[in-house]
Amino acid sequence: MPQIVFDKVEKHFGTLQVLPPLDLSLDDGEFTVLVGPSGCGKSTTLRILAGLETLSAGEIYFDGSPISNLEPKDRDIAMVFQDYALYPHMNIARNMSFALRLQRVAKAEIDTKVQKVAEMLNIAHLLHRKPAELSGGQRQRVAMGRALVRDAGTFLFDEPLSNLDAKLRAKMRTELAEMRDSIDKNMVYVTHDQVEAMTLGDRIVVMNNGVIQQQGTPEELFKQPVNKFVAGFIGSPTMNFLNGELASEDGRLAVRGDGFNLPLGDALASRAEKHGDKPVIVGVRPSSFEVGLNGEAPMQLHVAVSEYLGSTSVLVTHCGDAELLVETPSDSPIKAGIKADFHVKTDEIMLFDRHSEERI
Template identity: 50%
Template sequence: MAEVRLASIRKAFGGNVVVDGLDLTVSDREFLTLVGPSGCGKSTTLRLVSGLDQMTSGQVYFDDQPVGHLPPNKRDVAMVFQSYALYPHRTVAQNIGFALRMMRVPKPDIDQRVHRTAEALNISELLDRKPRELSGGQRQRVALGRAIIRDAGAYLLDEPLSNLDAQLRGDMRVELKRLHAELNRTFIYVTHDQVEAMTMSDRIAVLNHGVLQQCAPPEQIYQRPANTFVAAFMGSPPMNFFTGQLVDSDGERFFRGKACAVPLTPEAAHVAQSLPDGEVVLGIRPEDVTLSNGSGALRGKVFVAEPLGADVLVTVDLGGELVKSRVPAPFRTSIDSTVGVLLDPARIHLFSAADGTALHSPTTT
């Protein structure tokens, strides 16, 4: 088994700092996902754990043992890459068993473990085929088989599903989650796809410009984001944001922005008491924005409506600011038609306008 700990990891390519002072512990048998935009340092972090890249400073520990000085083949890890990197002239069975042959494992043992691995990945009927005869999903399963046959302490997966179509990605997410439970090993997974991160992970580590923004279970990442970057990145569509001020009116505390005025709940007002009367950012998820002509509704014009199947994503122009609402289908309206918009006061987030730090999140229901 393997607990993986990164202590003050820094990686620079010349003057370009890709990973900047990263402290992160991945618990034994945990499924942790590194997520963030392109260039945020997530793949580089995985390569530092594997030993494929060397750190500028800091240390990587496996079960409290420093491994920064060890080459990749001396670390108890197996890696799956975005590109399948299969040997085209070898069969599926030979590709899966290649690492064991390099380790001089006896052939009967290799054959037994190859067949067991193929059964786990539902590719037993493909063992005699060459990679060119396989679909993208089948090749990905072979690449996974080549990794898991090693029985490593930790499995490192670098965007392994990004080359698959949407349906195959969904199928493979289920397979990977099941595989993690069966192997009972540490998984560190890299993706830019927040759906993969939310559905598969025990915890998610969000990176931006090589700096860890937040590391928490998926529900906490979504419901209690640490800052505006996490709130915007983890959510499809992202959270709505309004910049404004906290003001008092008739004994109540309000958020007042260019397009809206929202009363604060007692919990939010309590937090707001300690804040100076300066700018803050109000955030609210699209599912907490309803379209209604009820009391207190803001008036806006439909900018666009995007059917999503069971839901419709409606973007409304509120006096020059766009707000997105996720409403149940069917929703039929025309562009520029007037609608009422209600922001649920119990579901608002407050962030510092200065640095984006979270000041208040709604109580989880």
């Protein structure tokens, strides 16, 4: 398992720069998730690592050795694609063993590896079938199994769950998490789904327009986002943002805007004082609201929509001209069309510079 280092890697398609100089280090044995919106450069980064795209500048190193001139087959990498890419005329056993047969591995060793991986993925009873006879989830397991039997040093996953329905995606996320814990390999996983990133990654790398915005553990990105983009991308339901101004009130710093006046906790107030009187953006997660005015940051919101989700409800509300999402327990439902009282947990408020969008 090599340590993988991207050193000022760039990618251009003609005059279009898809990846500005990218520096990234992937640790040995780590499950790294590249996440971001469509077009952010995450799949291009993965394809460059796999050797399916040539880089325009820079270098990639495996344990200090440059590999950008190596053919994909010489990089000790196995890849799982979004569209399965199975051979329809071969049964599952032959699909999984195809790369090993090309390498002229002994038949007994191939059978042993295929059987072991098939049992781990719960597809051993399907080895005699053709891909057309399998469900989408089963085909995705076969695609993963084909990569795993190669016993490569690094496994790459390019949005492998995006073609599955919601229930099957949740099940496959669980299976991937279990597989990650049982296989001590480098794994690089690309997705646009932040839920997948949060549940699977040891480390998440958030990208936008080819630039790494922040990297860290799921908890670090959720609790300590460096800018508005990361704060809004990580977390579900997404964070609410309001334009505001800092003001002193009864000797305490607060942030005011259309329909709200929120006092700040001591730690945030100390950082905000250094910001001066510049305009800010207030970030409040939907889970940071509580019903009632018995807190120190009261708000009255007009409830436009109430979405019942089982144990919780998500309310679409309005504060002035802004739309806010509020997450509440569903045992005390709040109906749409009324004004309801809430308060905000002051220690969970975030502030961002309105110009740079960096977190204060």
